[in-house]
Amino acid sequence: MARRLKNLEEVAVIGAGLAGLSAARQAARLGRMVTLFEASGLYGGLVATLGEVEDLPFPGTWSGQDLAMHLLEQSQKVGVRLIDAAVERLELGDRISLADANGATYAPDAVIVATGGSLRKLGVPGEEEFAGRGVSRCATCDGGFYRGKHVAVIGGGDGAVHEAMTLSRVAGQVTMVCRSPLKARREHIDKLDARDNVRFVWDSEVTAIHGDMKVTGLALRNLRSGEVSELACDGVFPFIGIDTANPLVAACAGGDPRIFLAGAARAGFGGTGIEAMAEGVSAAEAAHRFLSGSK
Template sequence: MTKQADVVVIGAGPGGLTAALYASRSNLSVIIIDRGIYGGQLNNTAEIENYPGFKSILGPDLAQNMYESATQFGAEYAYGNVTSVEDQGQFKLVHTDDGDFKAKAVVIATGADHRKLGIPGEEDYSGRGVSYCAVCDGAFFKNREVAVIGGGDSAVEEGLYLAQLASKVTIIHRRDQLRAQKIIQQRAFANPKVDFVWNANTQEIMGDGQKVTGVRYTDKVSGEEHILPASGAFIYVGIDALTTGFQDLNILDEKGWVVTDEHMRTATPGIFALGDVRQKDLRQITTAVGDGGIAGQEVFNYIQSLGDKVDQQVSAK
């Protein structure tokens, strides 16, 4: 049986929950679909210090607060893995592995996923020294030595950000030169707190059972093994948008990111997107929430316009 609503929000992270809040508060029926627990990556974050209104809050606690806020005006939550979205004009059909949902508008809030190295210690120390976001976690490493693994724009830019906080930043790269833009490279080379390890294959994130203590790597040229002492390991080897199932909607760029305007509208009327799944520079809880507020209001405006179009068609007849 196909379940119907005015709006289906795909993804229950901070942005998706905010969109659901705004849309349901506008008296629209809303269904939030997610393949996991609401809150998304918040549930994997031990402590958050950069969300307004809280000096510090645990990630799971903020997720619970956002969920309760998002559902207070009647938005429903459903578990499901979305396999595709079908554009049927004034209606959209959302296919999941547990049934279909029909809506006038769809909000894509599926986020993005950092690529993993897949080495020992990476998963064990995630949130305990292993991070994929310097802006999120850099403040926890003031006056400590950290490692940055990667050599592209993100790795070097985040390394420079960390250099404002850490006592030393060592960028570990598998090649003999960076892939980042030249101007970013120049800034890194000129920073006395930034050091480099070249031609290195990272083998293991080391720790004492509680926190990260270092990074073990192999020199690709000599074959020698080394251990770099570090209190944190920031990994930047790529990030991928979670857009499986949306390829037929004409809304993705060549790298798989959803393209929107400043109103969170995609090229397909009635399909909106927000948060980390979009083309954007800063991926934070605050930016996702901001996108969510805009998307929720724009969904209301869009559905109101559908009513106007129907009235116009009736008058024309």
């Protein structure tokens, strides 16, 4: 039987990325009782893997982890309650019913869904087998293991270019495998172009990751010619986009006025850190107005 807790929260925030942390802090600052749920323990979400967060509206240089910890500390100072557990069930009846992975149930008056996204997988042989043994999704976390070695970054968007820039500072060689021309911002491309240890394999996709005890190389296929080739490397960093699919978001598709979406959980999200923070604040203010009886 589920263990019921006293309903201490008016607002439940699901997800502690930049949007969720900003939403929780703002809702608490507006006088609401707030409970924040985070399944992974990775506060800040994907931004926590960045060595530097750009385009922030305040001075200084911030790593993703520093920014996340700052928002977390600010949230705790204004009374946000943290639950390190996934939300496994969300039911929208006359009262909202929410259950976490620990078997506790809650009945918030409003819910802000800020579940963010996860890095999309390549879906090729060897990807799961060599996870943590040459396959990584965090250059800031794991780049030091590849000092002087050859690594491959898969993708051509802002995330991939950012990872390649970070890795180029420690790796001997960085090869970017791209299906199409780079889609990153021009300023990022120009910075990458200035690195003399970065090269590109164009119009190609990864078909397999090879190795023994650890990664030794990739199988590639040229999308234009169909030619198959091998790329020897010591590490692989796939950054081919963000998957925002989440069953909780699907459960909120009916437009219930008690549910608010923020960040990557919302269709049309722009993808930057400052947008995530702004959307979290906006969602908190909308929830506050709803609970106050304002339109």
